Amino acid sequence: MMGDLKKTPLYEIHLKYGGRIIDFAGWALPVQFTSIIQEHRAVRTAAGLFDVSDMGEIEVTGPDARSLLQRALTADLARAVPGRVVYSPMCNHQGGVVDDVLVYCLADDRFLAVVNAANIEKDYRWLADLAGEFPAAHVRNLSDDIGELALQGPRSAEILRRLTEANVDALGYYRAVENVDVGGVGCSIVSRTGYTGEDGFELYCRSADAPALWEALMSAGKELGLVPAGLGCRDTLRLEAGMPLYGQELDDRRTPLEAGLDRFVALDKGPFVGREALARQRAEGIRLALAGLEMVDRGVPRTGYALLSGASEVGYVTSGSYAPTLDRHIGMGYLPPELARPGTEVGVNIRERVAKAVVVELPFYRRKKEVKP
Amino acid sequence: MNGFPSGYRYTKSHEWIAVEGKTGKVGLTGYAQDQLGDITFVELPQVGRQLKQGEVFGVVESVKAASDCYAPVGGRVTAVNGRLETEPDLINRDPHGEGWIFQLEITNAAELDSLMDVETYTRYVAEQGEKG
Numbered sequence: 001m002m003g004d005l006k007k008t009p010l011y012e013i014h015l016k017y018g019g020r021i022i023d024f025a026g027w028a029l030p031v032q033f034t035s036i037i038q039e040h041r042a043v044r045t046a047a048g049l050f051d052v053s054d055m056g057e058i059e060v061t062g063p064d065a066r067s068l069l070q071r072a073l074t075a076d077l078a079r080a081v082p083g084r085v086v087y088s089p090m091c092n093h094q095g096g097v098v099d100d101v102l103v104y105c106l107a108d109d110r111f112l113a114v115v116n117a118a119n120i121e122k123d124y125r126w127l128a129d130l131a132g133e134f135p136a137a138h139v140r141n142l143s144d145d146i147g148e149l150a151l152q153g154p155r156s157a158e159i160l161r162r163l164t165e166a167n168v169d170a171l172g173y174y175r176a177v178e179n180v181d182v183g184g185v186g187c188s189i190v191s192r193t194g195y196t197g198e199d200g201f202e203l204y205c206r207s208a209d210a211p212a213l214w215e216a217l218m219s220a221g222k223e224l225g226l227v228p229a230g231l232g233c234r235d236t237l238r239l240e241a242g243m244p245l246y247g248q249e250l251d252d253r254r255t256p257l258e259a260g261l262d263r264f265v266a267l268d269k270g271p272f273v274g275r276e277a278l279a280r281q282r283a284e285g286i287r288l289a290l291a292g293l294e295m296v297d298r299g300v301p302r303t304g305y306a307l308l309s310g311a312s313e314v315g316y317v318t319s320g321s322y323a324p325t326l327d328r329h330i331g332m333g334y335l336p337p338e339l340a341r342p343g344t345e346v347g348v349n350i351r352e353r354v355a356k357a358v359v360v361e362l363p364f365y366r367r368k369k370e371v372k373p
Numbered sequence: 374m375n376g377f378p379s380g381y382r383y384t385k386s387h388e389w390i391a392v393e394g395k396t397g398k399v400g401l402t403g404y405a406q407d408q409l410g411d412i413t414f415v416e417l418p419q420v421g422r423q424l425k426q427g428e429v430f431g432v433v434e435s436v437k438a439a440s441d442c443y444a445p446v447g448g449r450v451t452a453v454n455g456r457l458e459t460e461p462d463l464i465n466r467d468p469h470g471e472g473w474i475f476q477l478e479i480t481n482a483a484e485l486d487s488l489m490d491v492e493t494y495t496r497y498v499a500e501q502g503e504k505g
Contacts, residue, residue, distance in 0.1 A: 298458070300439065329413070
């Protein structure tokens with residue numbers, strides 16, 4: 001079974017560091033190296049290093065590149081200058097989410113869309129089809145050639161500073177620089193982005209260079225508390241930060257408005273795929289809204305569990321887990337908007353037993369912003 | 374993975390039972406807790422409940438997932454480890470001792486013969502490891 005899985009360029013490194021390998025969307029990746037809770041705490045207090053090479057990279061170039069992406073994505077890229085990173089849902093014509101992506105504007109005619117591992121082929125075909133209307137836009141799937149590491153946690157900048165001449169501190173949130181030498185490895189992109197709710201960086205390099213980049217970061221960061229971090233804490237960290245995961249909070253039936261991603265939907269930017277459906281939904285109102293849940297009774301809300309108001313089923317859980325930073329069980333789920341207000345009590349059907357939960361504000365966890373020196 | 378207690382009996386689903394007279398103490402093995410990872414919630418059986426051999430007696434949830442736990446033999450639940458309600462990670466820290474889950478009065482001691490001894494269980498776990 002494991003033999004059929006795709007391996008990232010860091011597979012051997014994961015074995016070396018004692019990673020427990022699991023099947024993640026067809027990829028052999030470590031769920032943990034020591035313990036999910038320990039790795040989670042390390043990322044909140046010091047730093048963790050993640051292999052995110054399974055993510056896809058789709059390059060869009062040419063004079064029509066920006067127009068194609070403006071059509072495909074719900075967020076507005078009009079003011080995205082080179083060096084800017086933009087998060088955006090990508091919708092189908094019904095307003096459902098095809099994927100949620102990170103778009104790097106590298107030049108006025110050159111963009112890189114970073115997409116979820118499970119959606120690489122689907123997204124590539126979706127963009128390539130849309131490109132039919134934009135003859136001067138070229139779409140290329142570079143996923144196999146690019147390795148990606150995520151360095152996350154409050155000490156990330158300090159670690160990166162030890163390995164590069166680049167001005168790490170001047171790099172703002174959701175900003176990127178190209179062609180940076182990090183510990184002797186040429187990184188095509190370094191950006192101040194991440195999926196943990198902490199400060200941090202994502203580094204892109206050639207696949208073949210990913211192991212050297214990993215080792216350089218580990219040796220520079222070890223004495224600052226940097227640990228290798230697996231998929232397990234990636235999920236608990238993003239859950240505490242209230243960030244949606246494609247396949248759970250987002251899918252082709254739920255819209256970004258239902259998921260609370262309104263600020264990434266620019267209905268007034270001009271035509272884009274899904275705009276009519278989303279404009280209609282905004283006018284008529286949504287029937288489900290993503291809510292944060294905190295367990296009152298003992299129990300763990302898990303993906304797919306029914307949410308109840310009184311005896312009637314009114315929604316469902318999309319994600320749930322123990323939250324190490326908060327030391328309680330939390331989750332996210334879809335509820336009718338009138339029940340998705342903080343303070344509302346709902347039931348979670350846990351193995352035919354109804355456990356009480358309360359709706360809370362998202363995110364569950366927000367880091368304290370550091371004062372810029 | 375070494376150090377399964379030698380006097381205990383083991384199931385294929387990785388529960389252990391330590392028998393003293395007619396009473397059995399039940400828990401999860403060190404192998405099980407290692408596979409589950411950080412345990413954050415334990416659903417204990419009701420005291421007085423009558424369990425059949427192989428019946429689900431409770432659920433252990435780790436950060437990763439929820440797992441059913443099965444009664445190694447049939448019997449009536451006489452005590453539960455209440456500490457697990459506030460310290461579920463006792464199962465991670467001391468799976469064969471302080472992390473016990475419940476005690477039962479064994480209905481039919483002959484059912485113990487269907488369980489593995491420590492040598493057999495140790496080999497069984499080694500094979501599980503090879504399958505990945």
